[in-house]
Amino acid sequence: MTSGNPGPVMRSAAALVLLTAAVLPAALELASPAPSTVIGPPIGQVTDRAAPPDRSHPADLRARGAAPTVDLKLSGDPANRITLVLLGDGYTDIQQSLFRDQADRAWRALLDIEPFRTYQGFFNIRRVDVVSSASGIAESEPGGNNPTTPLGMHFWCEGTARLLCADEDATARYAGAGDGPQYLIALANSTEYGGAGGTGVTTLAGGSPDAGRIIQHEIGHTIGDLGDEYDSAPTDSDYPNLATVDADEMLRTRTKWWRWIGAASPDGAGTVGAYRSGNGLYRPTADSVMRTLGGTYNLPSREAIIEQIYRRVRPMDAPDPAAGAVTGRPRLSVHPVALSGQRQLQVDWTVDGRPVESTALDHSWLDTGALGLAPGRKVTVTATVRDTTDWVRDEAFRAQYMTRSVSWTVAG
Secondary structure, rough: OOOOOOOOOOOOHHHHHHOOHHOOOOOOOOOOOOOOOOOOOOOOOOOOOOOOOOOOOOOHHHHOOOOEEEEEEOOOHHHHHHEEEEEOOOOHHHHHHHHHHHHHHHHHHHOOOOOOOOOOEEEEEEEEEEOOOOOEHHHHHHOOOOOEEEEEEEEOOOOOEEEOOOOHHHHHHHOOOOOOOOEOOOOEEEOOOOEOOOEEEEEEEEOOOOOHHHHHHHHHHHHHOOOOOOOOOOOOOEEEOOOOOHHHHHHHHHOOOHHHHHOOOOOOOOEOEEOOOOOOOOEEOOOOOOOOOOOOHHHHHHHHHHHHHHHOOOOEEEEEEEOOEOOOOEEEEEEEOOOOOOOOEEEEEEEEOOOOOOOOOOOOOEEEEOOOOOOOOEEEEEEEEOOOOOOOHHHHHHHHHOEEEEEEEOOO
């Protein structure tokens, strides 16, 4: 498993299979409700900053499960971010540029889909440059991993052609421990169509023309704990986007995505309801990325992803100064996690419970010198950071996870 908060536990190995391209035309169905991972930075905000180089010989690095790392996106303190770690297998020393290009395309594709585009500031992205002594991975039907590749990636996992597995222990060693939650994404040096997700490592064929779209689907499993919505998916309804009851029953019992019934679908095709798949389960919309590659996340799935992000990341970083008693007339500052786009997290200030206005354009600080406190008077100043997105309709969840307050005692 990954260090920090791991992704959702795999429910069924069989559910992880990626169906062959032969039976998937333009829509390319993916199999299985299995979690996985990836994410990337905004174009224009990439900080390709390498960690201090390890001067060890490549063979020595491999022997101890180590490799050079590069921070591709640094949004904030790793203790309060989800770190996505991309590693490669089957890429030789002279193929590292190929791995870098394929890894970049993968995480950029992830940030091209909502809600990850808006919430990219909640993620850090790190690349680990693992060097293999031989090019490529095991692809033939007899199976078994290629002993010359550090991560042991191979197709025909569990006898299924497109199921791509990795040695999770080896991958975790190369990724290293993080200061906060992190997910591992392993790219194989292969142009075959395939991948998997659901345990400690998400996999994909880095050279597949569909790699970016596959990752968009798989991240739904990993971050949102979403199930597959296509007709041949397993009949497991224990996911936020799958149900055994229709829309009327959801509204009557207030279960599943009842709050979203009747809302316009993000893809512009109809409304959220209960659409029956060939396997007998209901899904929220006629189509989505959990049913067809290249689609969008439907609204219940967006909400599920955002909620899982907030279970791991607080809406604000440490305040300045630290909460508690302060002396003099300091400027009190909070640091909301930044969103991508015009909307930002809302910041409200109170003095002894009464609202006051911040003169900062983003409301992120308050000048206590402007409060006009009488000598000897003590007041409690509180800042509250809240995510007001209409992509979440569970107000109890918003209050518990998407809202945070910090207070200072200021003496006049």
